[in-house]
Amino acid sequence: MAAKVSFDEVEVGTELPAGAFPVTRATLVQYAGASGDFNPIHWNERFAREVGLPDVIAHGMFTMAEAARVVTDWAGDPGAVVEYGVRFTKPVVVPDDGEGAVIHVTGKVAAKLDDRCVRVDLTAMSAGQKVLGMSRAVVRLA
Amino acid sequence: MALDQSFVGRSYPPTEPPYEVGREKIREFAEAIGDANPVYTDAEAAKALGYPDVIAPPTFVFAITFKAAGQVIADPQLGLDYSRVVHGDQKFAYSRPVRAGDRLTVTSTIEAVKSLAGNDIVDIRGEVHDESGEHVVTAWTKLVARAAEEA
Numbered sequence: 001m002a003a004k005v006s007f008d009e010v011e012v013g014t015e016l017p018a019g020a021f022p023v024t025r026a027t028l029v030q031y032a033g034a035s036g037d038f039n040p041i042h043w044n045e046r047f048a049r050e051v052g053l054p055d056v057i058a059h060g061m062f063t064m065a066e067a068a069r070v071v072t073d074w075a076g077d078p079g080a081v082v083e084y085g086v087r088f089t090k091p092v093v094v095p096d097d098g099e100g101a102v103i104h105v106t107g108k109v110a111a112k113l114d115d116r117c118v119r120v121d122l123t124a125m126s127a128g129q130k131v132l133g134m135s136r137a138v139v140r141l142a
Numbered sequence: 143m144a145l146d147q148s149f150v151g152r153s154y155p156p157t158e159p160p161y162e163v164g165r166e167k168i169r170e171f172a173e174a175i176g177d178a179n180p181v182y183t184d185a186e187a188a189k190a191l192g193y194p195d196v197i198a199p200p201t202f203v204f205a206i207t208f209k210a211a212g213q214v215i216a217d218p219q220l221g222l223d224y225s226r227v228v229h230g231d232q233k234f235a236y237s238r239p240v241r242a243g244d245r246l247t248v249t250s251t252i253e254a255v256k257s258l259a260g261n262d263i264v265d266i267r268g269e270v271h272d273e274s275g276e277h278v279v280t281a282w283t284k285l286v287a288r289a290a291e292e293a
Binding site: 002021027030031033034035036037051060061062064065066068069072073077078079081082083084085086087088134 | 167170171173174175176177179181182190191192193197199200201204205208209225228229230231232233234235236238239282
């Protein structure tokens with residue numbers, strides 16, 4: 001493993017470069033195929049409404065994958081991620097309006113741990129709502 | 143109806159046959175999440191970081207562990223209403239990244255079963271090992287079967 005960020009140079013409170021990740025219906029179809037999760041709530045508006053959702057929603061695992069990019073882009077080596085967990089608090093609603101939704105992700109170093117690891121706390125927002133809770137990654141730095 | 147508490151601690155046999163992780167599947171997944179990091183698609187870039195082949199994004203393994211968790215979800219004795227299931231929490235702990243060429247098996251265990259306010263909640267732990275028996279990643283998945291609406 002070869003993270004490009006040095007543990008010694010990171011302080012608690014260090015902010016990671018933020019990310020903004022667009023998601024459209026086409027994105028969701030592509031993700032369904034790649035991940036094998038074909039639940040119709042992610043591509044069929046009629047079905048989504050029938051089960052009480054406001055519209056088609058993004059896969060929670062898609063949102064989790066996008067939030068991870070803020071960590072892996074910063075660390076430089078995705079294999080440096082030691083732990084990663086989230087709570088799915090609100091769905092990312094993806095309207096069929098040609099624009100879709102945007103997932104905004106910020107992260108900051110919340111704690112320095114043993115073994116040159118840091119804990120990064122992430123915040124993921126879409127349409128003004130927090131879509132992930134308790135979103136944390138532990139990363140081993142150089 | 144509350145779920146059967148006796149399921150807590152139950153383990154299911156390791157998945158067979160092993161899931162073989164392919165380079166093109168990793169590429170497809172990385173493209174689907176819009177991540178252009180070359181360590182997912184270029185073996186030379188992966189080698190430069192010390193890996194024998196391309197590695198997978200951190201959440202890639204969920205497709206494998208969730209399929210394995212399907213054994214639990216579909217267990218008629220457990221009686222989970224899958225049509226009402228939503229994903230509550232997800233966590234991973236990695237010994238190393240998943241990489242192309244891995245042949246992975248998953249052993250699923252039910253860690254907790256709860257009924258809260260009519261919602262059925264199941265926590266499943268999936269231990270992922272490679273062909274040599276070494277631990278790769280553990281995935282914890284919390285599934286919530288939402289209470290059916292009152293008629």
